[in-house]
Amino acid sequence: MSADTDINTAHRFIEPLDVLFLRGNKLFGDPGSFGESLVPPWPSAAAGALRSQMLAHDGTDLAAFAKGQICHPSLGTPQAPGSFALTSFMLARKSANGTVETLHALPADLVATEKDNKRHLQSLRPQLPSHGMRSSSGFTHVPVLAEAERRKASSGLWLTHPGWQKYLRGQLPDPVHDLLTTSDCWAIDARVGIGLNSDTGSADDGKLFTVQAVAFRPGIGFVASVRGAILPSQGTLRLGGDGRAASSQSIALQAPEADLQAISDQGRCRIVLTTPGLFTQGWLPNGITRHDDGSHWLDLHGVRARLVCATVPRSETISGWDIARWQPKAALRAAPTGSVYWLDQLQTTPAALGKLAESGFWSATCEDTQRCAEGFNRFTFAAYNFA
Known part of the structure; x- marks a missing residue:
């Protein structure tokens, strides 16, 4: 098993070889409890699997490293x-010819609905509130979904590579050709577990619980991108709960991206979280401060802009297991992947935008070096609004 010699960004396609137990943050194991799986898992799961692979490949004494x-x-x-840093982690699909495309859950400003077995995609747009309208929002604009008729909400959808590219360029993806359903990507296989007696190591009567195993469709896996490390070019990983097997293979990846020159010229943009955001101010990204006049301004890595609107789903709790210390990691509240922030009065250059996207929402001193290395607080730029 060889290793890459380039310590710039390396991309790995991770394909499960077995069902995966991708546990979230909910306890299970008590009699009658149910353990849900989280797809995709937190980026820390991929970071841990890749770092373990590196240590094993280099012949490192794992016990001594942990101490x-x-x-x-x-x-x-x-x-x-x-220097190891996971810069992106997302669902992906590998075609028969070996090319890999990324798959993306719908961002918070895209709304999918159905009526008469026909799917529709609409977008939230920032608008000034009507005169006399009051809300708890501290921003000048509020996200509005203008609907001409009622439709049933649709969920479990994923944007394909072309759909994501359209989204980043400010175009509305095609609801027929640019979307996949969850059932296209994986199926859930419920497994029954038995609680063990910690003293005897034998099964305890009546302690049955259920966990979700995720069975991926052929060709479906994950893409992980890493900067600042030399990774084995291929090999096997232990991924998720119970350390189920997954293959890791070096790939060339041309990820969709926004036109940073056009964003700089336009002077406004959207920011979309591609991994959960662990921010010191809760849902508000690092680098954004509230001024005395009530306005919010981003000033980070050479990018200055006013935050005018945001749509952030309900927060989630991120924790995990620290293998080196053999204890749970601290539970932290996170802004979910797909949260969207609108910025205007942008004062920057395309190069500075690229530097900020490369760094993620971490300051120069870095608020949490461990969580930074695990891939949290990553985002991408997108055009301000839909054409």
């Missing part, structure tokens, strides 16, 4: 992470 007695060239130590 901080060994400093890895790119992983550092558990207490002081090195």
Whole structure:
């Protein structure tokens, strides 16, 4: 198993070889409890699997590394992470000819509905509230969905590569050709587990619980992008609960991206979280401050702009298991993937926009080096509004 020699961004297609137990943040194991799976899992799951693969590939003494007695060239130590940084982690599909396209859950400003077995896609648009209208929003604009007729909400949809590219360029994706359903990507296989007696190691009577196993369709997996490390070009990973097998293969990836020059010229944009946001101000990204006049301004890595509107789904709680310390990680509230923030009065250059997207919502001193390395607070730019 060889390793890449380039320490710039490397892309890996991770394909499950078995069902996966992608556990979220809900406890299970008590009699009658039910353990849900989270797809895609938090980026920390991929970061942990890839770092474990690197340590095994390099022949590192895992026990000594966990105790901080060994400093890895790119992983550092558990207490002081090195240059390794997961920059993106998303669902993906591999075609018969070997090309890989990324798949994306609908951002919070895209709304899918159905009527008469016909699917529709609409977008939330920031608008000034009508005169006399009051709300708890502290922004000048509010996200509005203008509907001419009532339709039934539709869920479990994923944007394909072309659909995501249209979205980033400010075009509305095609509801027929640019979407996949969850059933196109995976199926849920409920598994029954038995609670064990911690003293005897044998099964306890009546302690049955159910967990969700995720069975991926052929060709469906994940794409993980890593900067600052030399990864094995191929191999096998232990991924998710119970360390189920998944293959990792080096790929060339041309990820969809917004036109940063056009955004700079236009002076406004959207920011879309591509991984959960662990922000010091809750749902408000790092680098944004509230001024005395009530306005919110972003000032980070050479990008300055006013935040005029946001649509952020209900927060989720991120934790995980720290293998080195053999204890749970701290539970943190996160802004979900797909949260959208609208910015105007943009004062920057395309190069500065690219630097900010590369850094993610982390300051120069970095609020949490471990969570940064695990791939949180990542986002992409998109055109301000839909054509």
